[in-house]
Amino acid sequence: MREGVRYKIERFFKDTLIHIFLIIVSVTCIFPLLWMIGSSLKTQQTVFSDMRIIPAHPVWGNFYAAWTRGGFGVYFLNSVFYTVTVVFGIMIISSLAAFAFSRLRFPGKNILFYMFLAAMMIPLPGSFVPLYVLMTKLHLINTRIGYILCMINVGLSFSIYLLKTFFDQLPAELEDTARIDGCSRLGIWWNVALPLAKPAIAVIVIFNSLNVWNEYILATLIFSSKSLMPLQRGLMMFQGAHITQYPLLMAGMTMTTLPIVLVYLLMQRHIIKGITAGAVVG
Amino acid sequence: MKARDIFKNYLFILPAVAIFSVFYIYPFFKVFALSLCQWDGIAQFDFAKSFIWFRNFSELFRDRIWWQAMLQAGYITLIALTFQNALALTLALACDRDIKGGNIYRVIFYLPPVLSEIVVGLVWRWIYDGNYGLLNYWLQNIGLSRLVTDWLSNPNTALTCVAIIHCWKGFGWGFIIFLAGLQTIPRQLYEVARVDGASSWQLFKNVTMPLMVPVFILVSILTILGTMQVFVLILSMTNGGPGYHTEVPVTRILASMVGSSRFGYACSQGIVFGAILLVISFMQIRLSKYMRQA
Numbered sequence: 001m002r003e004g005v006r007y008k009i010e011r012f013f014k015d016t017l018i019h020i021f022l023i024i025v026s027v028t029c030i031f032p033l034l035w036m037i038g039s040s041l042k043t044q045q046t047v048f049s050d051m052r053i054i055p056a057h058p059v060w061g062n063f064y065a066a067w068t069r070g071g072f073g074v075y076f077l078n079s080v081f082y083t084v085t086v087v088f089g090i091m092i093i094s095s096l097a098a099f100a101f102s103r104l105r106f107p108g109k110n111i112l113f114y115m116f117l118a119a120m121m122i123p124l125p126g127s128f129v130p131l132y133v134l135m136t137k138l139h140l141i142n143t144r145i146g147y148i149l150c151m152i153n154v155g156l157s158f159s160i161y162l163l164k165t166f167f168d169q170l171p172a173e174l175e176d177t178a179r180i181d182g183c184s185r186l187g188i189w190w191n192v193a194l195p196l197a198k199p200a201i202a203v204i205v206i207f208n209s210l211n212v213w214n215e216y217i218l219a220t221l222i223f224s225s226k227s228l229m230p231l232q233r234g235l236m237m238f239q240g241a242h243i244t245q246y247p248l249l250m251a252g253m254t255m256t257t258l259p260i261v262l263v264y265l266l267m268q269r270h271i272i273k274g275i276t277a278g279a280v281v282g
Numbered sequence: 283m284k285a286r287d288i289f290k291n292y293l294f295i296l297p298a299v300a301i302f303s304v305f306y307i308y309p310f311f312k313v314f315a316l317s318l319c320q321w322d323g324i325a326q327f328d329f330a331k332s333f334i335w336f337r338n339f340s341e342l343f344r345d346r347i348w349w350q351a352m353l354q355a356g357y358i359t360l361i362a363l364t365f366q367n368a369l370a371l372t373l374a375l376a377c378d379r380d381i382k383g384g385n386i387y388r389v390i391f392y393l394p395p396v397l398s399e400i401v402v403g404l405v406w407r408w409i410y411d412g413n414y415g416l417l418n419y420w421l422q423n424i425g426l427s428r429l430v431t432d433w434l435s436n437p438n439t440a441l442t443c444v445a446i447i448h449c450w451k452g453f454g455w456g457f458i459i460f461l462a463g464l465q466t467i468p469r470q471l472y473e474v475a476r477v478d479g480a481s482s483w484q485l486f487k488n489v490t491m492p493l494m495v496p497v498f499i500l501v502s503i504l505t506i507l508g509t510m511q512v513f514v515l516i517l518s519m520t521n522g523g524p525g526y527h528t529e530v531p532v533t534r535i536l537a538s539m540v541g542s543s544r545f546g547y548a549c550s551q552g553i554v555f556g557a558i559l560l561v562i563s564f565m566q567i568r569l570s571k572y573m574r575q576a
Binding site: 015018019021022025026028029030032033035036039048051092093094096097099100101104105106107112115116119122123124125126127128129130131132133134136149150152153156157160185189210213214216217221232235236239246249253256257260261264265268271272275276 | 288290291292294295297298299301302304305306307308309310312313316323327369372373376377379381382383387388389390391392393394396397398399400401402404405406408409414416419450454455458459462507511513514517518531532535536539540545548549551552555556559560563
């Protein structure tokens with residue numbers, strides 16, 4: 001009995017210490033975000049003097065000014081457009097390929113699949129150099145379609161791998177019934193494979209969305225017109241041109257961050273699954 | 283199987299293979315061709331005319347800034363391997379015991395890895411700022427004025443400051459992988475060992491550690507590959523400065539390409555760096571096989 005009480009007290013103290021440690025780390029994770037949001041609500045005069053995190057008189061006009069004068073409205077809509085088109089493209093193209101690699105027979109199947117796998121494993125730093133050369137040659141520099149194709153390629157290997165392993169686990173009987181019912185291969189892909197692969201597709205959609213939304217370097221090399229640039233590139237442009245306009249910059253950064261954080265909070269289960277899957281590939 | 287069927291099957295992979303060939307395979311081989319050339323990226327590319335044998339590579343081996351950048355990336359990697367992974371493991375161990383609110387912590391710790399490197403870099407750049415930064419403001423308020431410095435412009439502190447933010451952004455990822463690894467360890471093992479009178483430390487050393495070796499190797503390979511190639515965070519925090527004190531290999535590649543229009547040289551840098559990364563990951567895979575046998 002005494003032992004039990006002692007154990008409980010010990011456990012209580014240990015848990016409290018652990019919680020304190022975890023809370024401190026959590027605060028350092030969240031604090032910079034709060035600081036960013038708080039600063040986006042200050043004026044140009046108070047932003048350097050008012051060190052409170054949330055200002056007494058929040059100025060919401062910064063968001064309007066950043067959206068219009070700062071150009072973040074254009075960048076934001078561009079980012080949404082690129083993210084939606086790239087993710088949609090990856091979803092269709094990778095699920096078609098993964099379905100074929102898992103279910104259909106054709107010569108050279110394994111070699112082609114290993115080629116996609118190898119692309120994930122071989123590090124190619126500075127691959128943006130030849131990519132830029134290629135884009136110039138194809139007259140795809142400073143075009144939306146050029147950027148979209150590049151970004152589809154970036155997400156392709158991982159998505160094909162993830163979907164193929166998922167399709168491999170599906171029982172073959174399912175498509176046999178569909179085939180007897182007279183479904184074509186394309187019909188089986190659309191009516192049977194895709195609906196069943198929803199969990200894997202969710203991982204692919206979320207991961208690639210985060211990746212496209214946060215991408216910077218290809219957007220920098222490909223775009224020179226402001227009207228085509230996505231958010232990350234726009235932030236660096238704004239930062240370079242108006243280095244002291246912190247409230248507007250912070251408002252732009254808040255606009256960049258909030259959608260990502262919302263998607264993350266809604267979808268965190270799928271994201272955790274995806275990280276573990278991604279790590280196992282590497 | 284009829285030829286028509288095979289042809290139809292190929293149509294399924296056609297879009298993927300086409301995009302992959304144009305945007306991955308072609309650039310992959312182009313890197314090797316360009317690395318043997320001197321080319322400014324503007325003039326019409328003529329392989330025969332611009333071919334200069336291995337001169338880009340021999341220049342690269344004498345390029346002091348390049349190797350300085352390599353060392354600096356190595357320094358950031360070393361900090362990430364030790365500090366970031368130790369923190370990730372500690373947090374994973376803390377959350378693995380059935381603690382209240384474990385899921386909330388998990389969500390919070392993975393928040394920084396979700397954010398873009400540009401946003402992270404710009405926020406911290408301002409916090410570190412010498413004149414208006416929050417860090418200096420706090421240091422003055424708690425009476426540590428002698429520590430006040432322009433963190434990112436001071437050659438002595440800039441690289442470490444960048445490394446710390448890199449760890450801040452990355453530890454949540456390691457945490458998730460470690461936690462997933464810990465959760466595969468059967469609970470009965472702990473119970474049996476505890477009945478036998480093992481202390482917490484003995485449990486950790488003799489049960490947890492050996493079973494986690496594959497996870498440790500995995501996390502360290504990915505940490506090294508990821509950290510050595512860091513650069514967007516650096517572009518948004520210091521852009522390589524002050525001087526060359528926060529340059530890393532990829533920012534050098536970018537500088538050769540965009541800054542001095544030396545596309546061939548940039549490609550030779552990419553190849554040498556890629557080869558170094560490949561050697562490192564092979565060594566670690568061999569090491570993991572050796573350790574599994576031992």
